[in-house]
Amino acid sequence: MAQSEIKDTDHVSDVEHEVTSTGLNHRKMLMWAFLGSDCMFFGALIATYLVYKGKSLSGPQPIDVFDIPVTSVSTFVLLMSSMSMVLAYSALTKNNMKVFRIWMISTAIKGATFVGFQVYEFASFSKHHVHVECNESHEMTTFETEVFEAECKPGIDSFSGEYGLKPQTNLFGTTFYTLTGLHGAHVTLGVVWLLSLLLLSFKKGVITKEKNVDIDLAALYWHFVDVVWIVIFTVVYLFGVFPFS
């Protein structure tokens, strides 16, 4: 076979538009496969959380520490970050680099804000304060009852103390911090990724209207992390405080 007849119909210098059997980009398919594995990852963590839900032997429970209004705000911020991610990608496909970069920064800032809220939340949980009145009878949570029974001896009117929720405290602490902490790590990695792409976009020709797969991949990852949070917020926070037992 003469050398001049050799063709390699599968090679294109432009990686974005390689010929593939399904027409779908290789790297997008890779990202979907990876997200499949990440689903199982969070699935196993959520399963652990659910197995241990309500089984803590002592210590603060969800209803003692959760601040649903505050967490709702951070959830909203994360949801909005998905929106700005969509807007970033859309701007890129319209070749509007300036707007693209603005929305990218916006997404990263919202993501970082979410993580900031989490750090604040973890810190405040670990310093959780309990105050019980020994003489009046009022509604107490299971944990407050524990403190009541331990501290309200005859002659004591009321008791205040710090009963921080740490991962070592009880099953709730262990599973809560692990699940939400690992999710927060995913968000953090996403923020780093977005900032890196942002920096890269200043190098000519790397991220363009045609070469947008990198942004598409980051967007997929970002939306996935957001969806996982919706599940966590529902299962951990909302089901934790509303009496579905």
Added chain:
Amino acid sequence: MTLFPIQISIPSIPRPVKPTGLWSWLTTIDHKRIGILYGVTAFILFLSGGIEATLMRLQLSGPELDLVSAEVYNQLFTMHGTTMIFLAIMPMGAAFFNFIIPLQIGARDVAFPRLNAFSYWTFLAGAIMLKLSWIGGATNAGWFGYAPLTSVSQNPGTGIDFWIISLQILGVASLAAAFNFIVTIINMRAPGMHMMRLPVFIWMSFITAILLVLAFPVITVALIELTLDRYYDFNFFNVANGGSVVLWQHLFWVFGHPEVYILILPAMGIVSEVLPVFSRKPLFGYSTIVLAGAIIAFMGWMVWSHHMFTVGLGPAANAIFTITTMLIAVPTGIKVFNWLATIWGGSIKLNTPMLFSLGFIAMFLIGGISGVMHAVSASDAQQQDTYFIPAHIHYAVFGGAIMALMSGVHYWFQKTTGKMFGEILGKFHFWTLMLGQNLTFFPMHFVGLEGMPRRIYTYAEGMGWDLWNGVSTFGVFILIISFLAFMLNVIKSWKSGPIAPADPWDARTLEWSIPSPAPEYNFSEIPQVKALDDWWVTKQENPDIEVPDALENHSIHLPQPSYWPFVTALGILIAAYGVVFNDLLVPYLIAGIGTLVTFIGVYSWSLEPVNDPDEHTSH
């Protein structure tokens, strides 16, 4: 811990352009070379697992022997199991995935060649981590590491931590490979290669990759939870604070059961390739065999608690898992019957690859029958945790998976090396393997049912176990001879075997339509596929067709070598060492350096273009 990598603008390190010697191997991204790396490494690790087993069997050859201490024995059986599963059988399967998949689907390489190289180097890092743990005390809680035996109070040394970290690293390697092969198989098929024209080996590899993607994250989570318990006093498996040790078992076996299908499906794929070729008949019921494989993989998610029949889940749960486990015997049986129907009425050549594939069916059947016995939880209560289980295991993975892998080695050796694999030594290897395998593992059925528990470093006299343990140990020496013959055959054939033609077997699939050894570019022209078993069909239509010789000069564009997969894996290895010894300052530094190297590797890799636009392709 969030890490903000230092953005170093690397003054472009020139990309390796076809280096030679050691560097060519360190930077290769050619799927064929990576396949060879996997195969050789896996075999060496298989031998190390065999040494561990030999020491165990010597210790058990008679009652109350003193060859190794209790502690060392417990480390031996833990390392043997972990080595054979993660460092021998899985990477041997990966060797075949790497070498064969692009060839059988008509592609020039995999979808992500650098990720492919990364998978190998990361696997090697995990293997080094695990094997080096012998220094200073290896892990000793069984390959399944049940809590609370793995807790810090029961096991304060670093053995368990080495085991945890190396499994995590191996998980990264396996996942990367799985992602790669999923995309490759779906997206890089030659024109006309519809999914239902794919060779069965490709289908089984594809299904295996999907299992890997879904199963590994579960053990990742289990190991993370164990690490947090050990390092930071979390409560996942801390019974005193309400934790459940049975949760570990659930998480482990939800991974562990799909894992055994990950071990066996590629082997079944190989057998499905070999039998038709040496019977000169098509595979009987191609679509049924593919479907059966998919059903096995699906049902494999519903049976995990059959490993926990004695844990006290209750008769209802045990009954359900009995039924699901028994049902999974059905698609397995379909495959066996279809294989028999393939060879029935064929024109059978009993050469070494065929003998190994037939041996697979014969031995795996026995493993399957004992598996059905375990499936019934009522009688399993007398079998669980006795030697009856290792008997089942080894018929399935040794007589099963290893035999099928040997069949593949003998079948594809010529395509890899361009030399014919010696038949006489090959047949000797086969028969000694059959003899050794049955002598070593069949007696385990007996001692198990006669009350010998598993995982014991010694046993008392007069229990009725002496004779069969002795026979079992004797069998090991036959196996050693068998593998010595194999190694001799490999060296002899590779160095001075007769030159192999492109298609020595008159086979059916695309890899036989290119020269032996497979040229760097695989196909001089990407084939246009017309049918299942396309090469066979082409030969029937055009009996005089010849495979052209390999091209001496070509301008076929190929992916280029890269340093970064190796560098990234190296960073992971360094970081892992730091993480294991987590109580001292120096390890934190080491972990930090390792993480930095990893980040440099990842960033450089992502900034390196897939194809250097200025490279010259001719060699």
Added chain:
Amino acid sequence: MNIKKITTILLAGIILTLTACYPENFNQTTFHPYGPVAERQLDIFWLILIGGIVVFLLVEGILIYSALKFRRKKDSPLPKQIHGNHKLEIVWTVIPGIVVLIFSILSINTLMYAADVPKDAEGNLGNHKSLHAIGHQWWFEFRYPHPNDDSQQVVLANEVYIPVGIPVRIELDTVDVIHSFWVPKLAGKVDMVPKPKDRNGVKDNNYMWFEASEPGIYFGQCAEFCGASHANMKFKIIAVTPSEYDAWLMTQIEPAAEWPDPLAKEGADVFKSAGCSGCHSLKPVAKIGSKGRLGPNLTHVASRTHLAAGMLNNTISLNTTTINDAYLQENLRDWITNPASIKPGNLMSAQATVYTDPDKALTESQISALIAYLTTLK
């Protein structure tokens, strides 16, 4: 030789071999059951084995037959290129499916039977004895309810009597890792799993039951890997007639009779001064649910047929309960002198000061005194 003849000869050969080589009645064999649970579990095993042998002969037969009959000869023509046959595939899907389902369903009966003591007419648990078995690394603690005092338990170790013909319901517990309670001749094993106490202080422990149909000594062994000396963790169930059992239980609730031997008295002092009593109780009973000591209860140690959880035998042969005092003393000496050589990793070698502190090591005479004392604890 046609196929029929070969098959008949093979089958006959297998049956003859099985009958001739039927496993001997070794100590822990599952092939000689002595109780209804083990019997029914063995029956299920035979059922599946027969099915397995049929499948084995069928498949291996076809395999070997094909490999030989369809061997390629010189100038063999291309065989008929058959791609499949759906009808055939349906047959060999449906039939195995039905067979495995039948086997599974047949086995469920035995599964339910083995789960708990047979129920009486009202649906409550029928007549049974309650036994509490607690796994330790690496020995078994046993507790029976005190026959006369509901708030107390009789505390025993490694060896326990049961009455013949009456179900024994065993609560399985552990103080450290997972162990497994297995007496092959009486029943399949169930694991002893460490469980948390819930908010009411109750542990959801596993239960199992068995019944001995004949008097005898039944050997048990831990069957879940539990650390260094997992191999060295054995126990005995001794089945006797119900009246013998009642008599035995009455002797167990009393401490051992005191002997006036001066060496034994010296030994009793050593027992206290060397710190043995810190881990080994000499009180035969304890409050229900009380936390056990680190080491086995030694109230009646000199009546035990074995020491160190099955490692050292005090009897001339394994099927008698008559103690040979010479053996007992030799075994006590071996154990006390160097426990780590008998049970690697054991807690006594690791924690008792007489082993960890060379200054506090026992002298020969102290050991002899101890042995003299312990031998009186019948």
